[in-house]
């Protein structure tokens with residue numbers, strides 16, 4: 001459980017920004033591996049692409065898109081906080097960042113369904 | 114109904130209070146403390162010291178939220194105890210009171226504040242003027258833009274609540290922390306300050322404003338409603354601007 005002094009929106013935003021960043025960093029090598037397949041082993045790539053049609057894999061991909069949009073929106077929020085004129089509407093901005101992330105994921109799901 | 118109970122103050126007969134005893138390697142000791150109307154956390158600590166154990170070490174002075182000496186960790190959060198009513202921090206008649214986080218514990222509830230104030234100095238949180246006592250007083254009109262901008266970061270009572278709430282202070286020992294940086298920004302906003310570059314160079318170095326993650330734990334807990342994150346964001350911009358203008 002989070003210690004009481006950390007239970008506020010800013011800390012949650014920080015935590016999810018870090019965790020999404022870490023998850024994306026872990027994912028990147030796998031991404032490059034598949035790109036490598038495209039160059040070298042056509043058959044293996046086709047097999048892999050076939051695998052990505054499976055529903056659980058689609059869901060995992062959606063999660064990945066959410067993580068990516070979350071990290072992007074969270075990063076933009078931080079840049080705005082530090083470089084634009086100050087606003088007290090932090091919770092609204094944090095909520096917007098989560099909204100963008102969910103919207104990105106839904107858009108991806110709809111496009112692939 | 115008990116005579117001293119007020120409608121907004123559901124007075125229960127007793128509080129169970131765990132109080133930190135000893136230095137860094139101490140443990141919590143349980144006390145049972147009578148509940149009273151409008152009781153503050155500092156009242157609870159004082160009652161224990163007067164009626165149960167005179168050797169309990171803690172700090173306070175003004176009891177009205179001016180001096181900043183009474184901060185402790187109350188049920189996991191840093192608080193100014195003289196202005197924290199018991200009813201606002203517990204619903205189940207239990208309090209856990211410990212020393213402030215991120216500072217060396219001297220004994221019981223008293224921490225060594227020296228590192229906190231050393232970091233104010235490291236962040237150049239002091240004034241350097243260009244006038245002598247023979248010059249006329251500087252006149253800064255209250256309505257001027259400069260004077261209004263200075264309002265954002267003054268009125269700090271040096272309580273170290275923000276310092277105890279900040280995770281970066283815990284993770285990075287040389288980070289000067291929210292209060293020192295907030296003070297540095299107050300200095301930058303002072304039109305009488307003769308050497309702004311000194312402050313900006315200090316806050317832009319290691320352990321300065323660029324270590325802040327903008328989580329705003331400091332602003333969440335500052336008892337006088339200051340927002341050190343806002344001051345730190347302003348320092349980041351000012352330090353960057355002075356860097357790019359000086360090459």
Ligand code: SF4
Nearest residue numbers: 279325326328329331
């Ligand atoms: S905003 Fe910066 S100074 Fe304030 S608690 Fe977070 S890291 Fe510490």
Ligand code: SF4
Nearest residue numbers: 269270272273275335
């Ligand atoms: S900025 Fe607020 S919390 Fe921090 S030392 Fe000053 S008054 Fe206390």
Ligand code: FES
Nearest residue numbers: 176180181183195
């Ligand atoms: S005793 Fe002075 S601020 Fe609490």
